[in-house]
Amino acid sequence: EIVLTQSPATLSLSPGERATLSCRASQSVSSYLAWYQQKPGQAPRLLIYDASNRATGIPARFSGSGSGTDFTLTISSLEPEDFAVYYCQQRSNWLFTFGPGTKVDIK
Amino acid sequence: QVQLQESGPGLVKPSETLSLTCTVSGGSISSYYWSWIRQPPGKGLEWIGYIYYSGSTNYNPSLKSRVTISVDTSKNQFSLKLSSVTAADTAVYYCARLLRKYYYMDVWGKGTTVTVSS
Numbered sequence: 001e002i003v004l005t006q007s008p009a010t011l012s013l014s015p016g017e018r019a020t021l022s023c024r025a026s027q028s029v030s031s032y033l034a035w036y037q038q039k040p041g042q043a044p045r046l047l048i049y050d051a052s053n054r055a056t057g058i059p060a061r062f063s064g065s066g067s068g069t070d071f072t073l074t075i076s077s078l079e080p081e082d083f084a085v086y087y088c089q090q091r092s093n094w095l096f097t098f099g100p101g102t103k104v105d106i107k
Numbered sequence: 108q109v110q111l112q113e114s115g116p117g118l119v120k121p122s123e124t125l126s127l128t129c130t131v132s133g134g135s136i137s138s139y140y141w142s143w144i145r146q147p148p149g150k151g152l153e154w155i156g157y158i159y160y161s162g163s164t165n166y167n168p169s170l171k172s173r174v175t176i177s178v179d180t181s182k183n184q185f186s187l188k189l190s191s192v193t194a195a196d197t198a199v200y201y202c203a204r205l206l207r208k209y210y211y212m213d214v215w216g217k218g219t220t221v222t223v224s225s
Contacts, residue, residue, distance in 0.1 A: 001168065034211040036152075043201055043215035044152065050209055087152055091210055094165055096142075096154040 002026055004088055004099035012107040019075040021102045023088035028068045032091045035064055035073045038101075039084045047086075048073060078104070109134035111202050111216035119196075119223050125189040129202030129216060136160050136183045140205035142212055143176060143187045145198040153198075157205060158185055192223045 003026040013019055023033065031051040036044035046055040048064035051071060061076040075082055083106050088099040115127035129141065142157035156166035158176045166174050170189070178185040189196060199220050203212035 036212075038152075043203075043218055044212070045215070046206070046211055046213045049206060049211040049213075053209075055206075055213060089152075089154075089211065094210075095168070096157075098152040098154065100151050 001095070002029060002090055002092055002097055004090060004097055006086075006088060006099040006102045008102060009100070010103045010105060012105055013078055014107045015078050015080055017078050019073075019078055019082070019104055021073040021075075021086055021104075023066075023071040023073070023099050025069045025071075025090055025092075029090040029092040031067050033064075033066070033071050034089045034091070035062075036087045036089060037082075037084045038087065044087060075104075109204060109214050111204065111214060113200060113202050113216045113219040115219060115221070117220055117222060119192055119221060120225050121193055121223055122191055125187070125192050125196060125221055125223070127187045127200055127202075127219065127221070129185050129187075131183045131185075131204075136178065136180055136185065139207060140210060141178070141185045142203045142205055144201045144203060144212065145196075146201070146218075147195075147198045155187065155189075155200075194223050197221065197223045 005024045007022045033051045035048040038044040052064045085101045085103045087101045110132045112130045119125045137160045143155040158164045173190045175188040199218040201218045202216045204214040206213035
């Protein structure tokens, strides 16, 4: 089973600041990695797929990069609605796993 | 646009079978993969499994012995059965559609809470 590790566990930032979230896989997943945003009481929302492709309707301030085992989600300038939990998810070998999540909260 | 709605009992007794249905509206269940994901209270997401509209499935190895996912194209629904449940199976259960060609969860239901308790 491929294990995903996310860091940091919590990121405390102010609106307007840049957020950089990391996801590391226990073995290569090529580019088969997605990022989701989840707000309290809501279902997750797909942000990025295949490491760097923005999903439909996702603002340009969200970007993804990486391949192999190391991936990054960047939010260029945090808006108030961006404070949430972010999960990475891989789909290598047609088995899916999620990372434990990074909470982005207001400093 | 496509919407998903989970339904089923909110309370299941230990050792019994959890049964949920996801109804797809605003689009056809055909030509897509469909998935179940769960989230225990205060914890992260766990993928349970997925099914293609034709009926082929793939399950999380850690749950495989207890999980069955099925599809009913005539009703535009797919279903989850999880047997021999324990308190550890208490969670919010989500159904989701997999993005065509890329196979990530792009449309989600709102989730339904299932509690395992006697």
